[in-house]
Amino acid sequence: MKILVLVKRVIDYNVRVRVKSDASGVETDGVKMSINPFDEIALEEALRLREAGHAEEVLVVSMGSEACQQQLRTALAMGADRAIHLATDDALQPLSAARVIKALIEREQPGIVLLGKQAIDNDNNQTGQMLAALWQRPQATNAAKVELADGSVRVTREVDDGLEVLELQLPAVITTDLRLNTPRFVKLPDIMKAKKKPLDVLAITELQADIDADAEQALQISDWQAPPKRGGGIKVDSVDALVAELKSRGLV
Amino acid sequence: MSDIDKLWLHQHLPGIQASQQADDLASYGSDWSRLREPAPAAVLFPQHQEQVAQIIDCANREGLALVPSGGRTGLSGGAIAADGELVLSLERMRQLDPVNHADASVRVEAGVVTASIQQQAERAGLFYGVDFAAAGSSQIGGNIATNAGGIRVLRYGLTRDQVLGLEAVSGKGELLQLNHGLIKNATGYDLRHLLIGSEGTLAVITAATLKLWPDPGERQVLLLAVDGHQALLPLFMAARQALRLSAFEFFTHDCVRHVCAHAGLPPPLEQAAGMYVLLECDAVSDEQVAALFEQLVEQQLVSDGVISQSRQHAQQLWQYRERISESIAAQRPYKNDIAVRIAAVPELLQQLDELIQRHYPAFEVLWYGHIGDGNIHMNVLKPDDLSPAAFKQQCELVNEQVFDCIQRLAGSISAEHGVGLLKQPWLQYSRTPVEIDIMRRIKSVLDPGGILNPGKLL
Numbered sequence: 057m058k059i060l061v062l063v064k065r066v067i068d069y070n071v072r073v074r075v076k077s078d079a080s081g082v083e084t085d086g087v088k089m090s091i092n093p094f095d096e097i098a099l100e101e102a103l104r105l106r107e108a109g110h111a112e113e114v115l116v117v118s119m120g121s122e123a124c125q126q127q128l129r130t131a132l133a134m135g136a137d138r139a140i141h142l143a144t145d146d147a148l149q150p151l152s153a154a155r156v157i158k159a160l161i162e163r164e165q166p167g168i169v170l171l172g173k174q175a176i177d178n179d180n181n182q183t184g185q186m187l188a189a190l191w192q193r194p195q196a197t198n199a200a201k202v203e204l205a206d207g208s209v210r211v212t213r214e215v216d217d218g219l220e221v222l223e224l225q226l227p228a229v230i231t232t233d234l235r236l237n238t239p240r241f242v243k244l245p246d247i248m249k250a251k252k253k254p255l256d257v258l259a260i261t262e263l264q265a266d267i268d269a270d271a272e273q274a275l276q277i278s279d280w281q282a283p284p285k286r287g288g289g290i291k292v293d294s295v296d297a298l299v300a301e302l303k304s305r306g307l308v
Numbered sequence: 309m310s311d312i313d314k315l316w317l318h319q320h321l322p323g324i325q326a327s328q329q330a331d332d333l334a335s336y337g338s339d340w341s342r343l344r345e346p347a348p349a350a351v352l353f354p355q356h357q358e359q360v361a362q363i364i365d366c367a368n369r370e371g372l373a374l375v376p377s378g379g380r381t382g383l384s385g386g387a388i389a390a391d392g393e394l395v396l397s398l399e400r401m402r403q404l405d406p407v408n409h410a411d412a413s414v415r416v417e418a419g420v421v422t423a424s425i426q427q428q429a430e431r432a433g434l435f436y437g438v439d440f441a442a443a444g445s446s447q448i449g450g451n452i453a454t455n456a457g458g459i460r461v462l463r464y465g466l467t468r469d470q471v472l473g474l475e476a477v478s479g480k481g482e483l484l485q486l487n488h489g490l491i492k493n494a495t496g497y498d499l500r501h502l503l504i505g506s507e508g509t510l511a512v513i514t515a516a517t518l519k520l521w522p523d524p525g526e527r528q529v530l531l532l533a534v535d536g537h538q539a540l541l542p543l544f545m546a547a548r549q550a551l552r553l554s555a556f557e558f559f560t561h562d563c564v565r566h567v568c569a570h571a572g573l574p575p576p577l578e579q580a581a582g583m584y585v586l587l588e589c590d591a592v593s594d595e596q597v598a599a600l601f602e603q604l605v606e607q608q609l610v611s612d613g614v615i616s617q618s619r620q621h622a623q624q625l626w627q628y629r630e631r632i633s634e635s636i637a638a639q640r641p642y643k644n645d646i647a648v649r650i651a652a653v654p655e656l657l658q659q660l661d662e663l664i665q666r667h668y669p670a671f672e673v674l675w676y677g678h679i680g681d682g683n684i685h686m687n688v689l690k691p692d693d694l695s696p697a698a699f700k701q702q703c704e705l706v707n708e709q710v711f712d713c714i715q716r717l718a719g720s721i722s723a724e725h726g727v728g729l730l731k732q733p734w735l736q737y738s739r740t741p742v743e744i745d746i747m748r749r750i751k752s753v754l755d756p757g758g759i760l761n762p763g764k765l766l
Contacts, residue, residue, distance in 0.1 A: 070619035088526050090618035129594065130617045238574060241614035241621055244530070244601040247594050 057167035057226075058113045059102040062157065063095040063131055065124040066177040075282045082280065091127045094172020098232040100239040101202055102170050103135045110204040113137045115164060119153060121145055125255060132250035133242045139255040142263070149275060152267045154186035159265040160258075161191060166227060168209065173198050173231040184231035194224040198233040312349040312394075320366050325353040325400065336397055337389040339380040340442075343729050348375065348389035353400045357477060357514045363396055364481045364512065367759040374759050376508035378450025379421065381442035383643055384728030386454060386507045386764050393762075396512060398449045407432035407520065413472055413489055417515045418449025422456075425518065434520040437464025441630050449513045455505035457724035459629075460588075462680035463554040464521060466724075467504065473517035474500045479510060479755025489517040502750065507726055508761040510754040526591040527554060529622040532604070532613040533581030534558070537657040539609040540679050541650070543585060546609070548680075550600045551589035558585050559676035563632045566674070570635035576628050577612050585610075585679070586629045588622075632676050640696060641674070641687040642703040646714055647723030650682045659713045660686065667706045683723040686710075711737040727765045735765075 067073055068088040076083050091099070102114045116131040118124040119142040128139040142156060161169065169191075174181035188195030196211035200219075203210040211230060213220045224230075260267075292298045302308045317326045327333075328350045337346025349372075354360045367374050375389040377397045389395045398418035404425070405415040412434060416425060422443040429436045438451065440458030450456075452474070456467045464470070473489040486500040487493055503511050534543060537558075544556055561580050568575060576584070597615060604610040616622035648656045657675070664673050670691060677684040690699045711721050715737045722731045722738070735744060748766055751758075 068619045070623065086525075088619060090620070093618075093620065096618075133594075133617075241531070241576070241625070242617050244532075244597065244613040244615055245605075247601070247615070248598040251594065251598075 057111045058115060058164065059105060059111045060161070060164060060166035060169045061095070061099045061102045061114060061116045061131070061136065062169070062171035062183070063099060063116055063118050063127055064092040064172075064175045064177070065089050065118060065120055065127045066092045066175055069093050069176060075280045079280050089123070089126070091130060092172050092175040092177075094174060094176070094232055094234070096172075096239045097234065097236050098170040098172050098230075099131055099134060099136065100237045101199075101230075101232060102168075103240075104237065105168075105202070105204060106135075108204075111167070115140065115166065117142060117157070117160065119144060119148065119156060119260070125257075128255055129250055130242060132253045132255070133246045134240060135246070136253075138253060141255060141257045142260050143257055144260045146272075148267070149272055150180045150182035151186055151271050152265075153183050154190055155267055156260050156263055156265040157183075157187050158190045159263040161187075163263075168227060169229045171229075171231055173233055184229050188229040191227075191229065193227050193229060194222075195229040195231070196222045196224055197231045199230050200233050200235055202230060202236070312392075317350060320370065321352065321363060324359050324363065325355070327351045327353070336377055336380070336395045337375075339382045339385060339387040341383050341385040341388065341728070341730060343385035344388050344390040346388065346390060347392060348395045349392045351377075351395040351397055353397050355400050357475060357483060360396070360398075360477045360512050360514055361481050361483060363394070364477055364479065364759070367394065368479075368481060368757045371757070372759065373762050374512075375761055376449070376453065376512045378418065378447035378453070379442070379445045380450075381446040382450065382454060382728060383645070383725045384722065384730040386726050386728030386761070387450070388729060391763075398447065398512075398514070401514060402447075403515075404428055407434060408489075411472075411489060412520045412522075413517050414520060415473070415489075415515060415517045416448050418447060418452075418513050420448050422446045422448055422451055429520045430523075432520070433523050435523050436518065437470055437521050438467050441633055448516060448518070452504055452513050452516055453506060453508050454726040455724075457678070457681065457683065459555045459557065459678065461678065461683075462556060468501065470518045471500060471504060471516050472519050474503060474513060475515040476503055476511040476513045479751075479757065479760040484511065505726075507728060507765045509751055509765050510760065512760070524554065524590065527588050527622065528591050528597075529586065529588050529616040529625045530597070530613055531576050531615075531625050531628065532585045532587070532610045533577055533579070534583040534585050534610060535608075536582055537661075538654055540583075540585070540657075541654050542607065543604065543609045544650070544679050546600070546604060546607070547587055547589075550596070550603075551587070551592060553587060553589050553680065555588040556585065556678070556680035557587070557629050557676070558583060558679050559629060559632060560584075560674060562672065563635075563674050563676050564628055566635040567628055567631045571627060571631050573624075573627060576625065577614065579612060581611060584628070586625060588626075629676070632674070636674060636687060636689060639689045640699075641689050642700065643725070644686040644688075644707070644710060644721075645683070645723050645725040646686065646710070646719060646721060647681065647683045648714065648717045648719035650680070652717045652719065653679060653682055653684070656684065656713070656717055656719065660684075660710065663706065663709055663713065667709070668702075681723070682719075707734065714738070729764060732763075732765060 068090040074083045105111050114136045115138050116136040117140045199211045200214045201212035211222045336351040337348040373393040374396045375393045377395045380387045401417040402419035403417040404420050407414045426436045451467045474486040476484045672689040674687040720738050
């Protein structure tokens, strides 16, 4: 079986994100970029499934500008077998992204598509679900445990009132939650090996995906703003003053 | 001094905030060394330099001892007040000025927490060069008084190398403004450097102007498996040649075992190594790092390794080094913090290893430290069946031989933890009688009444 893992290039989780001075977006120049942490978890899970003998190949795919090849190289160094860069200079909406991936799935015929439940840049939490719908295959979102048996997969999800266990027929889409696993570090001996692994570039236009211009226009970002600065606290001299202050603000 | 009460404080130190509550006395009278039971008479919280001078004048008049006090994260007992002293806490003097962009510096009062200087620098796109595990609790006044080191000394130097200006009150009560933030100033004795590392025995530091560095940009962390300590020095030299290093730390597998158990972390590498090196450097290309790794494997210096690809991974890798100290804190380790020239590190490790085998065969000894600074931390863990007193006594018996060995190698018995109470009896292993006599004479000029931190250092 082949596992297809989607990895998105995003601003590193630990970077303090700044809005550009002209409010046209967030600053990415000279900012550390990394694999979306949820996608990294998806990749780790795929590697573990392959190491357990459930899959023969882990294919990583990233969509975007040439820069995302850097994240694909990292994924190859972590242990993926092959990479495809879906080249586009547009930042596609989740629906269009799902349509492109669907077109790639026709070519690659994976048994499982694994991806993060959301990317930490736009927090859409949509691509996996839309992809499953377009593909007309089962989906399990926010996976906290993934167990494979012949032809099916059991996925445990952490839900509000406990654990929910789904059993899905393959092929299927699985999106990963934070506690599924802890991704491995990149081993130094694997950095050179990663250089020799295939990384194919495919323009998304070549895939003839059915990208709907209307859908791309449906949602437009008009403005970006930093969160308002927190107001400073005040000091009170006594419990009475504290109670009075809380009352005056209608908090007690 | 038992007659120091609320009324006494009110009459002798009007306008100065003070506390004699039992929990304050216990907390402000101690530091992380917990060497002695705290028993100060009171804790004072001056709010500006004049109040510090007022307290010093009063102490001279009344013949009272003062213990200058910061974040109390010290490991040598330099901030302990166990004999009815007045603790002079600088924590209410915590003004953190805006960054001076033209000078690339920032003026901070003594009570500013070390980590908040870094935050202030980062907001201005700059960088403060000193960092260590206790930076979230320690205060800059204490850092300066002990010339704190830490993990990035090999790139940015010690706290001493960051201080462009110093404000202090001498033990005689004189207000000092030293060097005024100047870079060049060839006008005689640099008194600023006399106060740095003086452990509160000459003056009370009230504020400093600190140098800030350009933003170092992206850095990567490598964790390497090393077979034995004979590989450490050649590995350091090769890494220094190939990379722009900002840290080069080593620790043994036992350290990793404790950290993993304490923090619930997975082992960093698939196969356990005898020793690990964690290095941090400016971001490198895959080709560069792969070539270096191949070379190190060929020279049989390194057998395996991982590299961070995100800041998260870099932080996770640092945990294997930074959490060693807390992971063994419950076992009350006997700590030795020693240094030799970098070139003498292998010899020191060799000799100490033999010493330990001979004298502490039953004790678990953990080794870690900053190879790039020639600084080794040797931690002896207390066996469960030994009383703390008996354990301390046995450790001190071996100290003499450890320090003998350091003396032969012209090293330091306290690399970055200071002398305080803990190393005071051993000072002569690192400083000559002539030097110690000169130190005493200097003290008598700046603190003629002997009121500042008596019993510490000298």
